[in-house]
Amino acid sequence: MIGMASIIACQPDDFDNGNGLATVPSNLEITAIPVGQNTDNPYGDGSGTVNFTATASDVITYKYIYNGQEIMAPAGKATLVFSTSGVNSYDVTVEAYGAGGVSTSKTITVEVLSIYVAPDDLLEMLHGDGEKTWRIKAESNGHFGVGPANETTPVWWAASPNDKAGVGAYDDRITFKSDGTLTYVTNGDIYGQAAPLDADYGISWETNSDGEYANYPVDDFTDTWTLSAPDGQETLTFNGKGFHGFYVGGNHSYTILSRSENEMTLRTVGSDGNGWFCILTSEE
Structure with a gap:
């Protein structure tokens, strides 16, 4: 199943810090928590929904990328939904943008359960x-x-x-x-x-x-x-x-x-x- 995301293209001019200097973000970290995850349900509640949070230093905005689709997340938070039945692994990439449009990226693998069948x-x-x-x-x-x-x-x-x-x-x-x-x-x-x-x-x-x-x-x-x-x-x-x-x-x-x-x-x-x-x- 495909993670849901809006498609957004970012241009370097969107990340001007006013002095023309480029700043590469550092210390990029990503957490991914399936909705409903607990000791008895390590892969979530079966909805296939995962909440992501990214943090970094010297960052202006973030972009999540999955399966060719993208979502901008200025606060670093995004929610993706995965619907392939059963427990499956998905790779999600986050790009962190600093001043001048320069970026660094990191990929996280998340395992999540999807059991939803629409009525x-x-x-x-x-x-x-x-x-x-x-x-x-x-x-x-x-x-x-x-x-x-x-x-x-x-x-x-x-x-x-x-x-x-x-x-x-x-x-x-x-x-x-x-x-x-x-x-x-x-x-x-x-x-x-x-x-x-x-x-x-x-x-x-x-x-x-x-x-x-x-x-x-x-x-x-x-x-x-x-x-x-x-x-x-x-x-x-x-x-x-x-x-x-x-x-x-x-x-x-x-x-x-x-x-x-x-x-x-x-x-x-x-x-x-x-x-x-x-x-x-x-x-x-």
């Missing part, structure tokens, strides 16, 4: 008999929202119906397929936060007063998806750059807060550490 009704909801197409439920209150990462509702802000018309979100379509792949139709542009879009795509664009990019130029793309249940909570993860209609970076894992046959409410933790919410519907 039939969840799979039926997500892709039906073969594939199913989803969109942002723009006509609903709270179709976008933000709050603390551990909240189950967007307590800080919730979008009113059609609040974000014209920014490149409402015409997006996500088609989940039973073979674990998906297609994301952007119709030429998307909507999201400037910082993670800069990091992942690097296209210069005009920022609005909220630090967002509207109508950001991104072509249709394909991705893969997996389901897991860390701590018993159903979670949908995009293995690449897939997202929920508003791009916020992070690890692209979405907690399924509620679901019905044709609707699901999701929350992800963005690269800013906040909880970002959305409502998707498969009804046109």
Whole structure:
């Protein structure tokens, strides 16, 4: 199984310390703890979820790399989900960046147990008999929202119906397929936060007063998806750059807060550490 991570490209100019001098980070250390690990469960609780922490001296930011995918972690923390059944070993590399864009790296091997089997009704909801197409439920209150990462509702802000018309979100379509792949139709542009879009795509664009990019130029793309249940909570993860209609970076894992046959409410933790919410519907 593939570890879940967002794809982010870092440029040396992002790590300027103001004096033009390059500083190589030192003393890079990495810890990896499977969720639910204890004496009786040395490989975790079977969710396949692992929490990583990296520390180093003279560091500005970190990057986790697994299976060709990358996740930026300014605080050194990242969560990856591995879903190959049974106990398996995975190599994860961390790059620590210092001033001037110079870096050092280290690889850690983690062993983790994955025993999760998604229930039939969840799979039926997500892709039906073969594939199913989803969109942002723009006509609903709270179709976008933000709050603390551990909240189950967007307590800080919730979008009113059609609040974000014209920014490149409402015409997006996500088609989940039973073979674990998906297609994301952007119709030429998307909507999201400037910082993670800069990091992942690097296209210069005009920022609005909220630090967002509207109508950001991104072509249709394909991705893969997996389901897991860390701590018993159903979670949908995009293995690449897939997202929920508003791009916020992070690890692209979405907690399924509620679901019905044709609707699901999701929350992800963005690269800013906040909880970002959305409502998707498969009804046109």
